[in-house]
Amino acid sequence: MSKGFIKNLIPISIVIAGLLIAGVLIYLNQGKVTEEVSEGLSPQQVAEKAIDYINQNILAEGITASLISVVEENGVYKIHLKIGEEEYDSYATKDGKFLFPEGYDLEETPIAQNTEDESSQPSIEGSISSEELAKFVGCLEKADFVIYGANWCGWTKKLVEMLSGWDMVKPIYIECTEETELCEEKGISGxxxxxVRGERYQGSRTFEGFAAATDCDVPVGAESVTGESPSGGCQ
Structure with a gap:
């Protein structure tokens, strides 16, 4: 959408997203729509009142909502409207006092959304003793080996898992969601x-790769570790 449709520098897409996704309850008697609401409004009158409110108080100049249809559904009026080229469903109480930008079926269980494709996540199997891993991580620390990660990133989690968990990697790990200034200074973008020793490591994220870069010994049992190494990243 062009910049000419922006009101107070707020993109209309953000306004619509906030209106239609957040599910905010809007009191239609506030703002510019101030007429008294009487009992017995027709569906058409309630829908037109909602459209007027959206146009006068929500949308940027040059963008208008138009009514497509209105029907009664589950004790409220379902208003089908169009904004730009997109169509939306909103709901209003029969007395015309409240507008619900989006309806949720409370009898349905929402499906949790995973922002990462699980099929792309590496699976690492094998057995290295905690003593060997502690020895290896200790050597990495002496070599100034530092991981800059984010706890929401699946690839960070897999690398930490490979090294036996968050407690084990504490000496060599920086959490960028907490140490934001430090990570910005280092130019961390992924x-x-x-x-390693102040230089960005570009090698493979394997025990062998880390050992070669730090002159540490590969931990005993590393050869039994199978599966794809955590080579991906998050932005």
Missing amino acids: YPTIF
Whole structure:
């Protein structure tokens, strides 16, 4: 959408998203729509009142909502409207006092959304003793081996899992959601990012790769670890 449709520098897409996704309850008697509401409004009158409110108080100049249809549904009026080229459903109480930008079926269980494709996540299997891993991580720390990661990133989690968990990696791990200034100073733009002796590490994220870059010994049992190494990243 062009910049000419922006009101107070707020993109209309954000306004619509906030209106239609957040599910905010709107009191139609506030703002510019101030007429008294009487009992017995027709569906058409309620729908037109809602459209007027949206046009006068919600949308940017040059953008208008238009009514497509209105029907009674589950004790409220379902208003089908059009904004630009997109069509939306909103709901209003029969007395014309309240507008519900979006309706949710409370009898349905929402499906949790995963922002990462699980099929792309590496699976690492094998057995290395905690003593060997602690020894290896200790050597990495002495070599100034530092992981800059984000705890929401699946690839960070897989790398940490490979090294036996959050407690084990504490000496060599920086959480960028907490140490934002430090990560910005280092120019971290993706997670995980690894530095060795002050230089960005570009090698493979494997025990062998880390050992070669730090002169540490590969932990005993590393050869039994199978599966794809955590080579991906999050932005």
